[in-house]
Amino acid sequence: xxxxxxxxxxxxxxxxxxxxxxxxxxxxxxxxxxxxxxxxxxxxxxxxxxxxxxxxxxxxxxxxxxxxxxxxxxxxxxxxxxxxxxxxxxxxxxxxxxxxxxxxxxxxxxxxxxxxxxxxxxxxxxxxxxxxxxxxxxxxxxxxxxxxxxxxxxxxxxxxxxxxxxxxxxxxxxxxxxxxxxxxxxxxxxxxxxxxxxxxxxxxxxxxxxxxxxxxxxxxxxxxxxxxxxxxxxxxxxxxxxxxxxxxxxxxxxxxxxxxxxxxxxxxxxxxxxxxxxxxxxxxxxxxxxxxxxxxxxxxxxxxxxxxxxxxxxxxxxxxxxxxxxxxxxxxxxxxxxxxxxxxxxxxxxxxxxxxxxxxxxxxxxxxxxxxxxxxxxxxxxxxxxxxxxxxxxxxxxxxxxxxxxxxxxxxxxxxxxxxxxxxxxxxxxxxxxxxxxxxxxxxxxxxxxxxxxxxxxxxxxxxxxxxxxxxxxxxxxxxxxxxxxxxxxxxxxxxxxxxxxxxxxxxxxxxxxxxxxxxxxxxxxxxxxxxxxxxxxxxxxxxxxxxxxxxxxxxxxxxxxxxxxxxxxxxxxxxxxxxxxxxxxxxxxxxxxxxxxxxxxxxxxxxxxxxxxxxx
Numbered sequence: 001x002x003x004x005x006x007x008x009x010x011x012x013x014x015x016x017x018x019x020x021x022x023x024x025x026x027x028x029x030x031x032x033x034x035x036x037x038x039x040x041x042x043x044x045x046x047x048x049x050x051x052x053x054x055x056x057x058x059x060x061x062x063x064x065x066x067x068x069x070x071x072x073x074x075x076x077x078x079x080x081x082x083x084x085x086x087x088x089x090x091x092x093x094x095x096x097x098x099x100x101x102x103x104x105x106x107x108x109x110x111x112x113x114x115x116x117x118x119x120x121x122x123x124x125x126x127x128x129x130x131x132x133x134x135x136x137x138x139x140x141x142x143x144x145x146x147x148x149x150x151x152x153x154x155x156x157x158x159x160x161x162x163x164x165x166x167x168x169x170x171x172x173x174x175x176x177x178x179x180x181x182x183x184x185x186x187x188x189x190x191x192x193x194x195x196x197x198x199x200x201x202x203x204x205x206x207x208x209x210x211x212x213x214x215x216x217x218x219x220x221x222x223x224x225x226x227x228x229x230x231x232x233x234x235x236x237x238x239x240x241x242x243x244x245x246x247x248x249x250x251x252x253x254x255x256x257x258x259x260x261x262x263x264x265x266x267x268x269x270x271x272x273x274x275x276x277x278x279x280x281x282x283x284x285x286x287x288x289x290x291x292x293x294x295x296x297x298x299x300x301x302x303x304x305x306x307x308x309x310x311x312x313x314x315x316x317x318x319x320x321x322x323x324x325x326x327x328x329x330x331x332x333x334x335x336x337x338x339x340x341x342x343x344x345x346x347x348x349x350x351x352x353x354x355x356x357x358x359x360x361x362x363x364x365x366x367x368x369x370x371x372x373x374x375x376x377x378x379x380x381x382x383x384x385x386x387x388x389x390x391x392x393x394x395x396x397x398x399x400x401x402x403x404x405x406x407x408x409x410x411x412x413x414x415x416x417x418x419x420x421x422x423x424x425x426x427x428x429x430x431x432x433x434x435x436x437x438x439x440x441x442x443x444x445x446x447x448x449x450x451x452x453x454x455x456x457x458x459x460x461x462x463x464x465x466x467x468x469x470x471x472x473x474x475x476x477x478x479x480x481x482x483x484x485x486x487x488x489x490x491x492x493x494x495x496x497x498x499x500x501x502x503x504x505x506x507x508x509x510x511x512x513x514x515x516x517x518x519x520x521x522x523x524x525x526x527x528x529x530x531x532x533x534x535x536x537x538x539x540x541x542x543x544x545x546x547x548x549x550x551x552x553x554x555x556x557x558x559x560x561x562x563x564x565x566x567x568x569x570x571x572x573x574x575x576x577x578x579x580x581x582x583x584x585x586x587x588x589x590x591x592x593x594x595x596x597x598x599x600x601x602x603x604x605x606x607x608x609x610x611x612x613x614x615x616x617x
Contacts, residue, residue, distance in 0.1 A: 167315025197430025346378025
């Protein structure tokens, strides 16, 4: 074989390889151009009717931040499998745009699927509803079933309609939980609890069979204030006599009996509902405002709020300017490490605050807190990043949403200003740790544990061994010291005497109104107030600043995949078939994971927590 022939074949092979790479790159370029072209088409604003009713249909709980990894959530939305949640800001933005939009003649607020979300969030939306009504355009509320949260929103409409087979169910406020002390004793488990705070009730299910008198007193005070706020909001909005709502709720059976057993008619007779209308009758009411739908004469002309928001946000652009107030969300339980949206990760939330620190366009930060607390270590990581922002001359304002208690208060207290709603649950300044051991359970079935160690501490954090007195003392010392750090920090940041902080601490839970009166917050106000105050602290004048939401987002690669799937779906491809549903085993594992979710919250490196049992139903 000649060397010339060999070199010719080698050169030919190299050329074929290079040509193959060229073709692959060419194909990738075409795909990118295809995605860019159709992405631009798909992102064009949807056409809106010249006259339409804005259809607003909140689904699930009202939240400040959607749960989960943004990529996973986007995939779930593509196949209509995302968990039901409604962003409060989306509802407010839609109403704000519609207020001055001549194409929108009215709002239809469909409230059958609202599951709650906290009185402070409801008040944010009702404030936007009242501002919308000032434009002279009507708000029509309807539902097949009005939950307590849904009815609060409906009360701020011009007209309230319900299906004749529907009902209004206002249960008031309360909170119940299960207690496991006897079961723990029966299973021969030693549930070692360490805490500081006479009212720190999070650990009570493991040490008692009922609510402690201290927790009962604190919680009763809380729920009575919430119920009073709710009644005043609704009765004022509906022009009702004081006591109407409580009278209807307390005497619900008598009201239904008087209406011959018809619970829907009982709500109408009590003035909670204007009329009982079938679906067809309701559509006729809405047609009177906007006329018939161009494609289906049985429907009224309308635009869904999601399509409307897509249109208006594309037309108006974002609100980011050369100088901005950044918003960082701290929503959910506070956990150590990196967490998805809907939880507050010590590392991940700290990273978002560092992004605000390194962004030269960010002049101030609003930390929006909606958290019952959790890991003390993670809370401290976040608090240190707040101090770093302040050291760099960027003021931080804590804006408390429905809950900012325990660790949620810990991460708020170092802010330059703390703003809360009267309906915020806050305080709960206390600390605890828990470490269950089950050596007696094992002994009962004939299993023993033994071994050797060079110090008394070896093997002491095994759940199959009894905790020694020395370890218990050490745990309690750590808890005591952490509590002292907590109240000392509050005293320093709030300009209070330590003894005065301790008197309002001890795990006691307060409404925002109570917290203001006790010096735990600076001002009662709204989310919008917090942004305005942050701008003022940074010396930003008037409206010459933007808002910049700093959050975890999808990567460029993930966005390309999502764009491709969205284009494919619009072209008729069954995307759900590509993204197969979970198997029976995967579904079971997912349910089990949800059941164990509470246990996964306990990942603090030192086992020390500032967490509030703040659930109010």
